[in-house]
Amino acid sequence: MAPQMAELFVALLHHPVLDRRERVIASAITSLDIHDLARSALTYGVRTAYVVHPVPEQRAFASTVIDHWITGQGRVLDARRQRALRLIEVVADLDEAIDDATLRAGARPLLVLTSARTNEGLAYDVLRQRIEGEGAPVMLLFGTGFGLAPALAQRADVVLSALRGPTDYNHLSVRAASAIILDRLRGR
Amino acid sequence: MAPQMAELFVALLHHPVLDRRERVIASAITSLDIHDLARSALTYGVRTAYVVHPVPEQRAFASTVIDHWITGQGRVLDARRQRALRLIEVVADLDEAIDDATLRAGARPLLVLTSARTNEGLAYDVLRQRIEGEGAPVMLLFGTGFGLAPALAQRADVVLSALRGPTDYNHLSVRAASAIILDRLRGR
Numbered sequence: 012m013a014p015q016m017a018e019l020f021v022a023l024l025h026h027p028v029l030d031r032r033e034r035v036i037a038s039a040i041t042s043l044d045i046h047d048l049a050r051s052a053l054t055y056g057v058r059t060a061y062v063v064h065p066v067p068e069q070r071a072f073a074s075t076v077i078d079h080w081i082t083g084q085g086r087v088l089d090a091r092r093q094r095a096l097r098l099i100e101v102v103a104d105l106d107e108a109i110d111d112a113t114l115r116a117g118a119r120p121l122l123v124l125t126s127a128r129t130n131e132g133l134a135y136d137v138l139r140q141r142i143e144g145e146g147a148p149v150m151l152l153f154g155t156g157f158g159l160a161p162a163l164a165q166r167a168d169v170v171l172s173a174l175r176g177p178t179d180y181n182h183l184s185v186r187a188a189s190a191i192i193l194d195r196l197r198g199r
Numbered sequence: 200m201a202p203q204m205a206e207l208f209v210a211l212l213h214h215p216v217l218d219r220r221e222r223v224i225a226s227a228i229t230s231l232d233i234h235d236l237a238r239s240a241l242t243y244g245v246r247t248a249y250v251v252h253p254v255p256e257q258r259a260f261a262s263t264v265i266d267h268w269i270t271g272q273g274r275v276l277d278a279r280r281q282r283a284l285r286l287i288e289v290v291a292d293l294d295e296a297i298d299d300a301t302l303r304a305g306a307r308p309l310l311v312l313t314s315a316r317t318n319e320g321l322a323y324d325v326l327r328q329r330i331e332g333e334g335a336p337v338m339l340l341f342g343t344g345f346g347l348a349p350a351l352a353q354r355a356d357v358v359l360s361a362l363r364g365p366t367d368y369n370h371l372s373v374r375a376a377s378a379i380i381l382d383r384l385r386g387r
Contacts, residue, residue, distance in 0.1 A: 016365075031276070031277055043231055043372075043374075046372065047371075047372045047374060047375055050370055050371050050372055050375065051371060051372075051375050053366065053368045053370075054362070054363075054364045054366060054368050054369050054370070054371055055364035055365065055366070056364055056365040056366050088219070089219055091368075091370045094368070095368070095370070174242070174382065174386065175242075175386070175387040176242045176243035176244055176381070176382070176385045176386055176387065177204075177243070177244040177385055177387070178241065178242060178243070178244050180241045180242050180279075180282065180283070181242050182238055182241075182242070182279045182283070183235075183238050183239060183242055183378065184231075184234065184235045184238055184239075184374070184378075186231075186235060186372065186374050186375060186378075187235050187238065187239050187374060187375065187377075187378030188378075189375075190371065190372075190374075190375030190376075190378050190379050191378050191379050191382040191386070193364070194362065194364070194379040194382065194383070195382070195386075197364050197365055198362065198363070198364055198379070198383075199363040199364065199365070
């Protein structure tokens, strides 16, 4: 990576998110989300990937998944997973993620909302150019469940356009959507 | 979709694949793989997505996951999952997938291997142009575990370049890699 490239962070948020009926809930952490996010993050040069949950027991679960691979039995099984999971930080809320990223990058990150509902958001090549320039750090916000609740979505500085293929359907999993967005912003 | 666009198929293969020590194994079907593949496939205009496993009990498991959402209790919970899962066909081997795709598309599909190990494969924009033209149907082959075993990989007509970001790491999950590749070939 060129040293002047803007630092990239991601946050996987579990509260407040929407359920299928658009009610505000906290979703459960999925261990496969942590693994997939870690591997995508390391592949695309993300500095730190935050797994965000307000419930201490859920954060403890996430830490157990990560510790298994970093210091526990998983370590000897697969060094590649270990390396990826070192990028994960488990935090209680978005502010904690922002504070940590600010400390690491030396500047507050631009908060970029990703959403399947936004048709007129920022184009990917525009954000890509910003990341490749000497811009401020960037944090991509990903919602679990059926997407981030408005209260959190409104905190974003900019909104990325929804991913679209040639059909009218775009209900990708957060594992798929986060991977595609990282590839669009950082893929070779 | 323009009617002249080449038909696109995907196959998620569980045998013969490699484990972490490069031994040839059959991997277990993961229900989240089926869901993610279905949602990515529908988003990017895939005609049919094949879940391929030689073991009848594993195929029965996959069918149970799908039936739950298409005719069972999941149907009323989430019509969007139902719509995506209709694209999935569970088959015993690659030949069965090829025969079915040939029947649907009216011509044998070009077999395109995806691999994290290939640095000098076909470029994505070249395959994209082929798909957008009036070419023959295309079937993308995705291996679970640590990738397709050589015996199966050798059956491919062409090999796509490995996905890369700005780092030396590219151990993406098959859920992430398949989503990114579909986006590169069919994303808007």
